[in-house]
Amino acid sequence: MDTEFFQQFKTFITKNKLVSFNDKILLAVSGGADSVVMAHLFHKLGFSFSFAHVNFQLRGDESDGDEHFVRNLAHQLNVPVHVKLVDTKAFAYEHHLSTQVAARDLRYAYFDELCQENGYTRVVLGHHLNDQVETFFINLMRRSGLKGLGGMPLARNKFIRPLLFARRSEIEQYARHQGIAFRNDSSNDGDLYLRNKIRHQLVPPLEENLPGFSDALASGMNLLKDDAELIQQVVAEKKQSLFELKGEENHIQVSELKKLHPLHTWLYYLLSEFGFNSEVLQAATEAVLNSESGKLFGSRSHRMVVDRSEIIIVPLAQNQVAQTNWIDIDQTEVQFPVHLHLEEIENSPQLTIKVSNNMALFDRDKLHFPLLLRPWQQGDRFVPFGMKGSKLVSDFLIDQKISVVEKEHVFVLVSGDEIIWVVGHRAGNHSSVTEKTLKVLRVRNS
Structure with a gap:
């Protein structure tokens, strides 16, 4: 032997x-x-x-x-x-x-x-x-x-x-x-x-x-590896005609993208080098096909804006990178910019967890990973848990009597392009737990 x-x-x-x-x-x-x-x-x-x-x-x-x-x-x-x-x-x-x-x-x-x-x-x-x-x-x-x-x-x-x-x-x-x-x-x-x-x-x-x-x-x-290498050669040729570099931004015309089939697969190979994962790219594909405007997606290094006429890929500035973090599907702890503990648990009729502002529960299967943890921004909207309509985060913070100084330290947790938690203050309705939920993601802020 x-x-x-x-x-x-x-x-x-x-x-x-x-x-x-x-x-x-x-x-x-x-x-x-x-x-x-x-x-x-x-x-x-x-x-x-x-x-x-x-x-x-x-x-x-x-x-x-x-x-x-x-x-x-x-x-x-x-x-x-x-x-x-x-x-x-x-x-x-x-x-x-x-x-x-x-x-x-x-x-x-x-x-x-x-x-x-x-x-x-x-x-x-x-x-x-x-x-x-x-x-x-x-x-x-x-x-x-x-x-x-x-x-x-x-x-x-x-x-x-x-x-x-x-x-x-x-x-x-x-x-x-x-x-x-x-x-x-x-x-x-x-x-x-x-x-x-x-x-x-x-x-x-x-x-x-x-x-x-x-x-x-x-x-x-x-x-599969051989197939991927062949596809990469084809994609490299297509990039030369699709991508227009303006400063540090890459611009892609939506009208040209809609000619590509299947679009999700094309976007995966065209944009994965910028750090966007498959779930984000699936959401971006739907935004393109539905002619949605102003959809925003992120990776660890880039931001993607999907508009009706074009997709714009923008590299994050160093200060933006420093204030954001991405949470992968199997991650159990985040230490920066705020401390979060994540735990996946099975849902059951016997499951009773006392929820507080520092804890949020989500339907694990409805989430789009990686989750984005970032500072709140002017114009951010979410649907507070228990409400039907959306609300500006800025208005929510005013209602909660959060001081100007405290606002500087407020972060939001984002799944896809939906804010699912104003961390430490209120969870959103998006991806909330229901009786049909199989797996619960519990996130605690400490």
Whole structure:
């Protein structure tokens, strides 16, 4: 088995031309089974390489133990090692990111930094077949297009993933048979994160009832990836005729968009580079087809205005970015610009929750993610819970006797283009819980 696994690895990187002996190689080593086995395989093949390790300081002594382990492994294999200590939680707070996204951004930024400083031509990542399958379901839940459903690329720019052919169990079995020690990440044990839920609850029954499921899905993902690349080429050509750049704004004529079918798919490929997700683009599609005017949508970096005659894509100014945050579908906490806790619960006749101004309940399935958390603005309207007609937020704040100073610290939570909560003051009627609600999203302001 061990010899077979090694030969599979050797054949895989050779067939796909992932790396050569002329490359200057950087291995991303966390201390887990995948990256440690990868290091031993590269060493066995005779490659020269260096290690890169990021201590995210998220698991206390365990994180420090990982760093110590990686340093010892580098000494054992006689390879150089680069280590960076980062304050992930502070970075996440400062840049309004989830902890997972912050860790990923810090990691890749460090790799880029090392490549620039040391001339590395290949950065080797330890993702394997199970990671790929989990990524498919994560992107499916987020309503991704073909590009997302195609999963992680085998090679992109300097980054390569030579273990995508192998299952986690095969990698760990190779480690045991070869006497290779590795670290276990305790954060992978629970089901707090969506990836862990998929790993522990969704994939095992599929594998049990459909033998070979993961291999078949991985093959299908490769086909989807090829389709996505072909579509991107067609879209790139169409962009040249559709987009008109005016300063920093991109303008697209609605009359030209209406000639494209299916429009939602076209908009996904035309506009996803600006950070708009599938749900936002579906709402934008309906606005275009219904000739609606003045519809406003947002992403982490851009604002989109849908008017009767054109769509305008505007980059957010730095001060706007600093005062806004986006809440993803699986996020449980927001620390900036106000502190929110989010919890998904099942609805039932027995469910009784005392609602206050600092807590709001929403029908989870009616929400359009990501939710936008931003300061209220003049002209904002919402339908206060219990009322039928809309009301200006400015008038609502006056009625509530909110002082001028306090108004500067009032934020609204937005789903699609509907304000669903004036945070800490009043929920809106939009996406409210009814007897037909299956899943409730409870949001608390603390």
